[in-house]
Each structure stands twice: as C-alpha cells, then as structure tokens.
Amino acid sequence: MARLKNLPAPAKSAAIAALTVLIWSVGDHALPRGLPLGIVLMGTVFGALNALVAIGIVLVYKANKIVNFAQAEFGSVAAVIAIELRLKSHWNYFAAIVAGLILALVLGALVEMLVMRRFRNAPRLIVAVATIGLAQVLNGISVIIPLKWSGLSTGNFSTPFETHFSIYPVRFSGDYVVVMVVVPLVLLALTWFLKFTDYGVAIRAAAENGDRANLLGVPVTRLSTIVWAIAGVLSALAVVLRVPLLGFASFTSVSGGGFSLLLRTLAAAVIGGMTSLPMTFLAAVGLGILQELGAWTFHNSTYVDAMLLFVILGIFLLQRERFTRASETGIATWKALREVRPIPSELRRLPEVRAGLWIGRILLGGFVLLYPLWAQPSQEQLAAIIFIYAIVAISLVVLTGWAGNISLGQWALVGFGACTTGTLVGRHGWDLFLAIPVAMAVSALVAFLIGLPALRITGPFLAVTTLAFAVTSSTYFLEDRYFSWFVPDQVARPALWNRLPLDKDWQMYFLCLAALVLCIYTAQRLRRTRTGRALLATRDNFQAAQSVAIETTRVKLAGFAISGAFAGLAGSLYVLHQFGFKTDSFGPEVSVRLFSMVVIGGLGSVPGAVLGAVYVRGTEFYLSGGYALIASGGGLMLLLLLLPGGLGELVYRIRDTLLRRVANRRGLVVPSLVADVRVGTEDAPVALGAALGGLTSTTNGHSNGNDNGKHAPQEELETVG
Amino acid sequence: MSVSRQEEAAAVAEAPHAAARAATRASFHLRRYLPIYVFGTIWVLMIGLFPTINHNNNDNSQVLGTSQRSGLRAGGDQAAGPTDGTVDFGAGGDSAAPGAAGGQDLVGGDTNSGPIAAPVTGQGTTVGGVECKPGVRQLPFSQYAAPCEAKFTGNNGGATSRGVDAKTIKITIRRNSDASGPNAQAVDQVNKQAGNATASEANGYGQEFIPYFNKMFELYGRKVVFTLWDGQGNGTDEAQSKGQEAACADATNIAQSQKAFGAVGWGFGYMSQPFSECAARQKIYVSLGAAYFPETYYQKWDPYVWAGTMECERISHDVAEYIGKRLAHKKAQWAGDPLLQNNERKFGTYVPNNDGYQHCVNLTEADLTTKYHQPKPERYDYTLDVSQFPTEAARGITQFRAANVSSIIMACDPISMVFLTRSAGEQNYHPEWINIGVAADDTNGYARLWDARAINGHLFGMSQLGTDAKVYSQEGEAAIAYKAATGKKEMPQGAGLVYYFLLQLFNQIQAAGPNLTPQNIAIGTHNMPDGGGATSAVGTWRFKDDHTAIEDSREIFWDSTATGYDGKKGAYVETYGGKRFKTGEWPQENPPIAPK
Secondary structure, eight states: OHHHHHSOHHHHHHHHHHHHHHHHHHHHHHSTTOOOHHHHHHHHHHHHHHHHHHHHHHHHHHHHSOOOTTHHHHTHHHHHHHHHHHHTSOOOHHHHHHHHHHHHHHHHHHHHHHTGGGGTTSOHHHHHHHHHHHHHHHHHHHHHHHHHHHOSOEEOOOOSOOOEEEETTEEEEHHHHHHHHHHHHHHHHHHHHHHHSHHHHHHHHHHHOHHHHHHTTOOHHHHHHHHHHHHHHHHHHHHHHHHHHHOEETTSOSSOOSHHHHHHHHHHHHHTTTTOHHHHHHHHHHHHHHHHHHHHHHSBSHHHHHHHHHHHHHHHHHTHHHHHHHHHTTGGGGGOOOOOOOOOHHHHTOHHHHHHHHHHHHHHHHHHHHHHHHSOHHHHHHHHHHHHHHHHHHHHIIIIIITOOOOSOHHHHHHHHHHHHIIIIIITOOOHHHHHHHHHHHHHHHHHHHHHHHTTOOHHHHHHHHHHHHHHIIIIITOTTTOTTTOOSBOOOOOBTTTBOOOSHHHHHHHHHHHHHHHHHHHHHHHHSHHHHHHHHHHHOHHHHHHTTOOHHHHHHHHHHHHHHHHHHHHHHHHHHTTBOOGGGGOHHHHHHHHHHHHHHOTTSHHHHHHHHHHHHHHHHHOOGGGGGGGSHHHHHHHHHHOTTHHHHHHHHHHHHHHHHHHHHHTOOOHHHHTTOOOOTTTHHHHHHHHTTTSSOOBTTBOOSSSTTOOOOHHHHHHOO | OOOOHHHHHHHHHHSSSHHHHHHHHHHHHHHHHHHHHHHHHHHHHHHHHSOOOOTTOOTTTOOSOOOOOSSBOTTSOBOOSOSSSSOOOOOOSSOSSOOSOOOOOOOSSOOOOSOOOOOOBSSSBOTTSOBOOTTOBSSTTOSSSOBOBOOOOSOOOSOOSTTBOSSEEEEEEEEOTTTTSHHHHHHHHHHHHTTOOOHHHHHHHHHHHHHHHHHHSOOTTOEEEEEEEEOSOOHHHHHTTOOHHHHHHHHHIIIIISOOSEEEETTSOOOOHHHHHHHHHTTOEESSOSOSOOHHHHHHTTTTBOBSSOOHHHHHHHHHHHIIIIITTSBOTTOSSHHHHTSBOOEEEEEESSHHHHHHHHHHHHHHHHHSOOOOOEEEEEOOOGGGHHHHHHHHHHHHHHTTOOEEEEOSOHHHHHHHHHHHHHTTOOOEEEEOOOTTTTSHHHHTTSOHHHHTTTEEEEEOSOOHHHHSOTTSHHHHHHHHHHOOSSOOTTHHHHHHHHHHHHHHHHHHOSSOOHHHHHHHHHTSOOEEOTTSTTOEEOOTTSSBSBOOEEEEEEEEEEEOTTSOEEEEEESGGGOEEOTTOOOSSOOOOOOO
16 A cells, blocks of 8 residues: 555556456456446446535535534425426426526525524534434425425436436436536536635635634635535535436435435545545445445345445544544544533532432432323333433443544444343343343443444544444344344343333333433443543543553443443343334434434433433423424424523533522632623623633634533543543 | 552552552452442342243244134134133124123223123124125125124123223224324325325214214124324334334323223224234234234234235235246236347346345245246345435346346335336336235326336236225225215215225124124134125135235236226226136236236
C-alpha cells in the first residue's frame, strides 16, 4: 500500500487498473456465477444513486456536525410532487424535474430555518435524533401526497432517454446512462462550488472551525441554510433519477429509505471520512457493486448484509490512519452531550434537599410498587417491557454516555442474550439463574468483540459499524434458519426457585422491576468506582488518561463488556417476557429507536436514560387515538423543538431551579447553579462561557459540537488514578 | 474510604516480609471486591439450594392444546369421554356438538347448574324459523353455513368460557393504532380500487350483518356482542411480523381486561401473525388469524387460531401438481418472447426470504423434482422490506432473465409484483407469470396495478379465492343475507367478503355447541360437513383435517379486455366455468386459457 502511494500518478492509475482487472479475472473464475460486467455496471448505477444521499450526509455533517438520518427522505416530498406533475399533470419531463429540484431547494432551506435552526445550541446527538423523527414525518408526507393527489397509481416514469443497450446480463436504458453522467457531474459541480466559490470556501471554513469563521464575519447561519438546501436537492435528485429505473407506486415510499439504504449511505459517508466527496462517491459505488454481485452470486441479499459488517470493519481498520486523523479533527465529537452535574456539594447535605430527595424516591418507589394494584394486566405487561428497555438504556449510558462509544446496535446484543437464555432454559433445561449469567457473558463477549475495532475507530465510524452489526445480526446471526441450535422458538417461564410462578403479568412486572433496580444500583455504583471514573476520563481525554496510568485499552473494552452484560440481562428478561424469541423483533430499527430514546432522555445519566425509555415507549404503549401521535416521528420532533436539550435537560433544569430556591433561602452562593441563570439573548453565550470558566465554548449561540463533550467534571479527574 | 493504587502499592511495599505483603494485597483485594464475592456466593447457593428449572419445557414442540378431531362424526353419534383432558361431553344422543361444561378456566360470570342440553341437528325448526331437515343449512340459502339445528331449549351451561355467559359471547374488534395512518390509507385505496370495502366500510357492513347472524344462527340462548376497541399494536409493523410487544399487550387486554372470548380484526378481517400467536397464548379464539402459514403452524396454536385462506403446505403441493401436470415439460406458449416460447418451460420462483414461505416453496420444489421430474426452479429470495422491493425486483428479474426462465412462479406479495412486472418490461423480458393465488395476487384490484406490458397475455395460474362475480353477485348468498339483514334492495359490493368472514365465525360458534369453549369450537369445526363445492362462490370449505377453510383452487388467467365485476377493464377469467380442483384432482392437460 505504502509503495503504491509513492508511485507517480500515471503509474498509480495503471497499477490500480491492473489490480482491478486482476481482481475481476480471479473473481470471474472463482465465483460460481462469475462477475458479469452488466452486474458491475448495475451496482455502479445503484451505488451512484446512493452516493447522492451519502454526499448529502457529508455536506450537512461538514456544515453542522449533524448526522442527518433523514437525508434519504429529505427530498422525497419535492420528488413525489415532481413525479405527480409528470404523471398526472403531464408536465414536460425537464420542467417537472426542474420544478421538483427547485422545490427541494426551497423545502431544504425551510426545514433548516424552521426546524434545524432551533437546535443550534442543542447537543449534536439530540439533533441527530431529531432527524430520525424528521425522516418519519417526511416519509409519511411523501406517501400521503400522491395518494391524495391522484389516488392509487403505479407505473413508469417515462423519460426522453429511451435508448437501450445490453451488457450481459442486464438491459440498460438511457436512464442508467443519465445517472452515470449526472451523478459525477453533480459531484464535480459540488467540488467546484466548495473549492472555488466564496460560499463554498466559507462553508469549508465554517466546517473546519465554526467559531473562527464566525469571528471572521462568515455568515455561518446563512451557510447552514444553503447546505441544507443543497442536501434537499441531492436527495430529491436521487429519487427522480431512481424512479425511472425502478418504477413508482403511489402507495409506497419513493425514497427507498430504510435501514439497508441508511447503512450503505452512512457507511459510504464515513468511509469518505465525513469530509471527502470523491471518496464518499467511490465508497458508495463500491458498496453498490458489492451489493449487486452478492445478490447475483447468492440469489438473495441476506449474505451481503451479513458480509457488510466485515467489509466495513475491514475498510475502517485498513484505513485506520485516515479515520484516526478525522477523529482528531473533530469528527468524533458529534457525540457531544451536555454533562449532568450532581447536586452541588454545598447543598447536598441540607435537610430540605435530602428530604426532597427522599420524598421523591418514596413517591416514585411507591408508584412503581403499587402500580399493579390499579393497572390492567396489559399495562403491567407493557410496563415490564419499558423496564427491560430501561435496562438496555442503562447499558447505552455505560457504553455511550460514559465510555463515549456510540452504538446503533445495542438491541442486537439484547438478542444474543435472549437467544442464550432462551436456548439454555427452553431446550437444555438449565437453571434460569445459571442461564442469565451465561447470557450476560455471551452478550458481553459479543460486545467485547465489537469493541475491539472500537479501539481504532470512534464516533460516527463506530456508529456505522454497530449499525452494520445490527443489520447483520437481524438478518443472519439471530436467524434460526442459519443458527437453529442457538435461536430458540418458544420459551416457557419457569417458576422462580420452583416456588414463585411467573405466569401472571404482575409477577413478570416485579421481576423486571427488580432487575432494573439492580441495574440502576450497579450502574450508579460503577460510576463511582475507579472503573467508572476511568471510563469517563478515557472518553474525555484519551492522552491525559493514559498519562495518569489508566490502561485505556482495557478500560474501553471493559466499557463494552459491561454494557453487553447489561444488555444480556435485558435479553434474558425479554425472552421470558415474550415467551420466546422472534427474529423480526430484533431489527436494526429497534436499536436506532433505543438510541433515540436514550439520547432524548439524557445519555449522560442513568435516570435520564431511564426517563427517555419511559417517555418514548410509554407514549407509544399507553396513548391511543390522537394522542398516539406523540409517539410518532412528528411527536419526537415536536418534543425536541420544545425542549432542544431533551427531556433530561428539562428535569435537571427543574431540579436546579428548586435547588436555586433553596440556596437563595439559605443565602448560599453556589457558582454551578448561578451559571445556569438565563441572561439576555445577546449576552447569553458570553455570560455562560464566562460563568462556566471556559468549560463550554459557545459562540454567538452557535455550538458546532466541538465543545460539549470535552470537559470532564473536575472532581472526577482529580480522583482518577 | 477509597485507596488509590499508589497508596495500595506503598502499603504493600511497607510490609516487612512476603507473607505480610501477600496478606496486605489480599486484604486490599477483598476490600475492593468483597460485595462481588458475597453476591456471587449467594447466587451460587441460590442455584444449588433453590433451583429455578422449567421441568416441562420443550421450546419447539410446545403445543398449546390439541383439539380432538376424531371421536365425533358430523351429524352423527357423539363420542363419550374427555378429549384433551379439559373438556367433557354430555350424554349422547344425536348431537353434533359437545354438551356438558368442561374444565375451562372460567373468568367471572355464572355457570348454570344442571346438565347442559344437547343440540339437535337436522330436524325441527331453527331459531331463525327455518324448517330443518338433513342437508339444510342454518341459513337455508347458503352453501357454507353450518348444518341447521332445531331451536335450542334448555341449559346452555352459562359461563362456559371466559367472555361467555348465559346470554352473551364477547368478541372484540381490534383496531390498530395506525388504522388511519398513511399505510392504512394506502391499503384502503387498494381495496377501493379493487371494488372491495375499506376497513371502515367493512366494519359498517359487518355491523349491518350482525343482528341478522345473531338471529339466524343457533347460539344456544346467547348473542354475539362485538365491541370495537382501539389497541396499541401497529398494523404496519405487524404485517411485517414485527411489533410483537404491543400486539401481545393487546391480546392480554382483550383476554384479561375485556375478558372477551374472541377477537377479529378491524373490518372483521384477518389478524396478524404476532397478534394471533399472542392471542393463542391468552386463549383467545381468532377465527381469521395469520394467513398462508403451514398447517403445522395452526396445530401449534390449536385450538385458538384459524384461517379462511388455504394453508401454505397444501398450496405448495397443489402448485407442484398444477405445474407438474399442466405446464412442465411443455413449451412456454404464453411467454412473450419467441425464444422462450419455443423452448420447454424453465421455472423460477420469487419468494420472500423468511422461514414460513421458504419452507413451503421448498415443498413445491421437492414435489416438482421427485414427482414430476422437473429440474429445481431458479429462485430469488427477496427481502421482505417494502423499501427494498424495487431493487430486489430488479435483481430478481435480472437473474431470471439471465437464466432463461420462461415462467415465473409468483410466491410473492402483490406490491413486489408492481416492481417485478415493471422491471421485466424494462428488461424487455416477457416470461409467463404463474399466479399461485397467495397474498391477494389473484384479485383484479392488485393485478390492475401491475405493468400491463408484462402481464397482458402472459399471466395465469391458480386462485384459491372466490370468484368476484359469485361473491358480489346480487343473487349470491351474501347479497341474499345482506338484503334480509337490512331490508335494502342491493348489496354494496364490498359487503360480500364481510359476509363470508362473519359466516366462518358464526359457523364455528354454532358448531361448538352450547358448551362454548375454544376446544369445543375445534371439535365442532373439524366435524362440520364440507361447505360449498367445486363451483361455489368461495370453493370448498373443509376443516376436517386442518385449520383453514378453503380446500380447492380454480384456474384463472388475466384478460385485459375483460370487464371486472366492478365494471372496470381488466379481470381474471376462470377456466372450466370456475370449477375448482382439490389436491390430486388437477387434470393432466394443457390449460384451456387465452391470456390477453
């Protein structure tokens, strides 16, 4: 590799070409069905379409440090309007497309101005979660529009490019050629725009250092609007180029969104280091080719999904230097979260504060203990599920909140725990209390294995890896057709100690509650131990942690293993709760939803994460009729619009308000509480920054995400080591 | 008091000799990890002294109940003695249904004292005033209703089951939380386009039918009371076999809070797989549960989950027979491409990549190779994820075209067909499309959504559904019932299907006899005589040896010039005048079809 890098450009191109031909030739002979050129070209075209989405992700990330999960759906509303204009109003093809792209531009800008701008001070993870809600809303609108406009319709989106040619085994139309021409042109145009126009240079400047760009008079806010507008156009363009190739049905989403696409586009974006557009393009095309060759060879897409995890891991690990550099330049900081401060030491021991805490605990404890008295069995059942999710949320707090490793595949770890307990108890007649530790160990081991590459890759790179792990697990590892010895079907609940039956929902409720309390206690204790402090120190300042003799490698892996063990426990309870295992219940969407719930609750603290689980699943499970909308993507967006800091922040703000009153009444000066006092809008960032002594660097109210996760609590760093 | 590692090291270093150093180290270790050791010890003792072992668990073979299929003959003598340990039968007579109350787990309600009276079939006058004699059904104009019974008098046993008392049988209509969401609206649009009822309309028609069914069917002094309830389950998730948590909570609510005997879907239609399974665990009777699963699946959830559509193993064997006898080893004459037309048929199957469907397609392939000496068909296993349907279809078509597949077996959903046919057209690939009748592929409404270039002249195969013309006919039995129920002169088109949905439910409840339990529903249902027949509206209904109603298939082909029953262009046309064939009955000859 190093030798290749040192070659002059023509020799390098020749070497790459020769290598490609060699791989092709070997593959063509080695694979049972060969590597037909037509399939490679088909993969190139589909990959190029994905590249448009991936490039949109990169642009938004560069400008705002936001991973836009809604990128595939972002332009879908404008695109379906363009399609309807063409199909129903019989507009000229070019006019319809141009109208759609202009609309996408406008809608992209509007979304930024009306929605995303409200999140400018919110932690980046919160904003990423808001985009998950946005994706659901846009997807819903893009399905409803054609249904309302023209009813049920399917068919061809005819274009003027009707030429056809065949390359075995595919017959290509002119529309494929259009993709092959348009996407590289768009890439070149974007590159030119970013390199040679004032706005482009400003966008790159703002991406590199938003604060500095702001100080130099760069209109960062306006640039952000432009970037989102471009992202909208890219997304819409991907749709209007895709529909002529694959067809259109007014009752399905045109975006092609979903976790398969999300994984491929996000993977391409991170392989491009979230910065390089050409590399992102090449990665998307490469993954597209891999996808088509896999389907061609295996007659299905499952094995490709299974392979993707290893391909992505391989790329990340082989290109470790690139990704490490990217992390060092700030990419990893998209995890930025607001720290939850403990109750100030000046107030902690005051009788009214202690009484308040105890009253709160008693009320909460009384409520959960007495809940089954008035709850219906189905509500007890759902409450038990919420407890299980809360345990998984705690596992995410350990892994992401404390260890700083983002996981979009946590639910898959739950699946491994569920399978282990289900198989041991259901098939082999093991003691439940023996099976549970084994399940925890298995999940811990799997998490450990996932954690090994995490020693080299972080931030969004790890997020993609874990998302790939979630997809691979649900399509392969947790599928009983491939691992029937491991994946159970039905599992009856044993009586605890052969005395206490678990048949009733209230019995399961209390078992799950007990496990949750144990997990909360363990996690809180862990946080105070040396391991807990070391996790935080490693997360916040890797080099500093190493300099105080913390074995960062061991600490990181311990974070994964501990988190996996919690997830394994949750899985054990889940398989009992559901009387069995269903692979369909362990799809990647659950992991992403889980991640959302923990982020909006507060990843930094155990109570916050539990609160998030209770809120998200509670609204989904307990509200019906119109109120159920709260649980939808729209509801999630609305919540975050009202509370850009998430639920956790609201709760801690209320707590601090009460503490401030106590401090005022007692005439105590508590600096950490005073820092939270709101001041005039104009002065706010400066005042806040000054009050926090530089711990939070916000400038002009615009946080670029580089700052929020950087500061470890002083008291913790002092005690480490 | 926490001690840092350095302090520990210092303390160890200060110890005078090796033993002291080891003791100091051990004391620090114990102080740090003592809670873990204590916890571990307690845990081990707990496992040793008080084990938590499930002694009778075998996850893959767990069967909730096994209904007795023998021992009773339809309309004949009643066998004595318990069937599965929970149900007793009353004293004999010529009853076709179980008699005395058994050992059901009753929840509330009263149990009438005294012996339960036995129903009398084939004589007297029915509760609806029909003169009853052998061969007459409870609805005298119906080919599918249960055999008629004389009006029941005597003790019905009262609360024989949860949700049952002396006067009522509670059935919950479960409406999903996303019943008005975008996906549900899309499904409604598809139904409307096909001339069927939307879920909301179907619910309205059902409500019109209910008083009539309650009046006409022998419910042994009871009435079926339907209660609409908004559940938490998400229909879109459940359609993809997800959303089990909320589905199970809904089942629990229906069973334990509403204390209902059974449940039906919104619009009186089918329930999802996740809900059906949870319902079975909660001992809820589901007359129209998960569709198109193999019989082994229904046996696993016996006696709670039933279905109207044919179980997929039977479909698989029938498909193999249909292909083996009528299509295999012959030229693909209805393919659009001359190259394909002039060669012997080569088959390809497009099937979802999940367990149940794969199992059934494997059966077809095995039959084809062993019984009909046909090479194993090409196959593409697509991902059952709507967002991936377009790309998966393109891949499937590419593979079939490359393999020169002349005839594609449609073991897939109708939405995938939208993209498959479109992709085939784009590839200038014109194979025969062999419909096997699953997932409403054999309805005009969906077929009209497919690419006409691909299907016109090339689409034919089998259908298990009823014929629109007969189901929706104003002279058909559904219309007769509707008119009698409402006094109206015409039946709205969508009401026809709802009639058959309700008919299966009321048939089963009547067949169970006065001692209404899920077990007795199973016994009564398996002993019901066959309904319909080879030329009837929805074919032959037979539960003798399975849990699904439809037993036979008809042959259909697509005619783009034909007018459907809804007056729209494009419709499936039947061969042999709509005659249906059971397993083993398919004639060994060329299909007399003319796809256009």
